[in-house]
Amino acid sequence: MTNSKQKWGGCVGDYTLSYKDVEQAQTRLRMVAHRTPLSLSRTFSDRTGAAIYLKMENMQKTGAFKIRGAFNKIAALSSRQRAKGVITASAGNHAQGVALAAQHFGIPATVVMPARAPESKVSATQGYGAQVVLTGDNYDEAYVAALALSLQQGSTFVHAFDDPDVIAGQGTIGMEIMEDLPTVEDIVVPVGGGGLISGIALAVKQLWPHVRVIGVQPAGSDAAYRSWHSGSLQHIEHPHSVADGLSVKTPGQLTFAMMRKFVDDFVLVSDKEIEQTMCLMLERSKVLTEGAGAAALAALLSERLHLQGHRVAVVVSGGNVDLTRVSGLTAQFAGVK
Structure with a gap:
């Protein structure tokens, strides 16, 4: 423990x-x-x-492996929390894990990626139904933007690891x-x-x-x-x-x-x-x-x-x-x- x-x-x-x-x-x-x-x-x-x-x-x-943690996080939310959607910052595997988990529950998902994120990763994440927001020069700037959007929307932020x-x-x-x-x-x-x-x-x-x-x-x-x-x-x-x-x-x-x-x-x-x-x-x-x-x-x-x-x-x-x-x-x- x-x-x-x-x-x-x-x-x-x-x-x-x-x-x-x-x-x-x-x-x-x-x-x-x-x-x-x-x-x-x-x-x-x-x-x-x-x-x-x-x-x-x-x-x-x-x-x-990221779908494991992302799905468990979203599954643990209350129905009221899920209704408000989820948001994360990622340009990699976590983005797709959150998008697929949100798709499973039929809830909105927003993924904030750096402005120069590879198009392949953007399209893959969108393919699971997530809205992709491109902003910032790197992950840390995207992360700050995602936290701000989470507060504005009332959505739950799904951290990649912590x-x-x-x-x-x-x-x-x-x-x-x-x-x-x-x-x-x-x-x-x-x-x-x-x-x-x-x-x-x-x-x-x-x-x-x-x-x-x-x-x-x-x-x-x-x-x-x-x-x-x-x-x-x-x-x-x-x-x-x-x-x-x-x-x-x-x-x-x-x-x-x-x-x-x-x-x-x-x-x-x-x-x-x-x-x-x-x-x-x-x-x-x-x-x-x-x-x-x-x-x-x-x-x-x-x-x-x-x-x-x-x-x-x-x-x-x-x-x-x-x-x-x-x-x-x-x-x-x-x-x-």
Whole structure:
């Protein structure tokens, strides 16, 4: 159980999260989200000396894990709150997760994106029925605009990671891993703002405290890594990484508290290691993944983690990547062993 005061996304208060919250989220998601495979990879097991099981959230609806948290958040709202709609700020997977969840409930959704957001992401989000507002030069400016619109409209802001219901939704991944592989010893998770690893760690540590939960972050976007190691929230003004889904200036207050309590270790990987892993996953396992989705496995392949002889679950968080980007990477790393 964890308790922390949250002051993000229009929510202020003391929140206590426990395994029961994740169980409730699992019930809500049962007929909505896919139960994604946890697949043993002989190729990557041989390369690392560990038994590597890939949790394939790249096969989730919308192509990433975000639907879990977004749907659970919206499902937890009262009918009056849902009637007023939801709003979020995102130019990535969270935008599509919120849009699809809102579509399921038949409620209005607004997604605020930076003015120069890729047209492919704008159209994908609109395809799920959301209204897209383009404003600001970056995510942070879009975030401020979304909070202002939320207050004006009376709609509920759905934070991408620093929200108890969102965290509980992401925690269902941890439950599935433990149900499918009760003998797992380590779970390796990519980290941006910390919602995914906080939820997984919450679910796992409540009943299986011996299982190690390990975070992985890009070296150029390491606010959560710095925060976890220093014991205080750290801020990065200009995070940068090929794993754009992990490029966050600072983790949330709630997620920071949970990571400090539940996460066992935290390592960094380089962009080159992430890109090489993306290519290896496509070439050797026929798995298409985005940079964020490849980060956790990159930590093992690059020997940032030494887990030889262990049973290891590796979270492949998403697969939404521009195919022209993949083409460039495969040419760059052709022949890499």
